[in-house]
Amino acid sequence: MKAALLQLNVSDDPAANLAGTLEMLRDAAGQGAEFVLTPEVTNCLSTSRAHQDIVLQHERDDATLKALSAAAAELGTWLLIGSLALKTDAADGRFANRSLLISPAGAVVAHYDKIHMFDVQISPEETFRESDAYRPGEQAVVAHTPFARIGMSICYDLRFPMLYQALADAGAEILTVPAAFSPVTGAAHWHALLRARAIETGCFVLAPAQTGEHASAAHKTRSTYGHSLVVAPWGEVLLDAGERPGVYMFDLDMDQVGSARQRVPSMANRRAFTDP
Secondary structure, eight states: OOEEEEEEOOOOOOHHHHHHHHHHHHHHHHHHSSSOOTTTTTOOOOSSSSHHHHOOOGGGGOOHHHHHHHHHHTOOOOOEEEEEBBBOOOTTBEEEEEEEOTTTSSSSEEEEEEOOOEEEEEEEEEEHHHHBBBBOOOOEHHHHHSSSSEEEOGGGGGGGGHHHHHHHHHTTTEEEEBBHHHHHHIIIIIIIHHHHHHHHTTTTTEOOEEEEEEEEEEOOOOOOOOOOOOEEETSSSEEOOOOOOOEEEEEOOTTHHHHHHSSHHHHHHOOOOOOO
């Protein structure tokens, strides 16, 4: 089947971001994509929690989710909204970083809240505390579709291989890793980690990403690495989108999953052991 990654450069304005994403989604469907994937925080990338409090919405009210779901139904495509930043009913007011799988009928058939929070100090000038604004999820998710079983994850999850082993053990054949990766860690680790997750599990890895410097009218801007990637179950990079926003088409041949797992059946060969 034909599929597409959308590489985005969103701002902190959800309405403006939605217009661009809809245009790309229609472009992908026009090129024959039956499955389209967007990056992490498709609706809003902001460094300001105060700004997020103003512009973000609950899932039931989110304009981006409503419009993209309606477009998926109109176009007859499967759509992974890599993630939306959403308000929650949590007592501490923290948001959810939520990935949503939309069917060609426009229905949310699966959702996943990012488990691992990006709390790091990359350098004296670059520090992230994702858990200050977002509450972590707790539930791993494998979604069932007519074409494949999809293990859902988001960005920093990529550094925790036990999650992907659990998804593969639960039947996942495709692993989704929508991201807004830091340029520093992206250049060092993005390709290696995505290829490793594919090789370890014998899954396709589909990783749509944010790219470039992200505009903000009144707050500190942020930059992301880009390089949306498709990795085959044997570990080959089938698509690297570089740093330009756009629609990136590719073919999914699910027979490659069984072939890779037959050649090196590492999941079947795994053994229990005593911790050191």
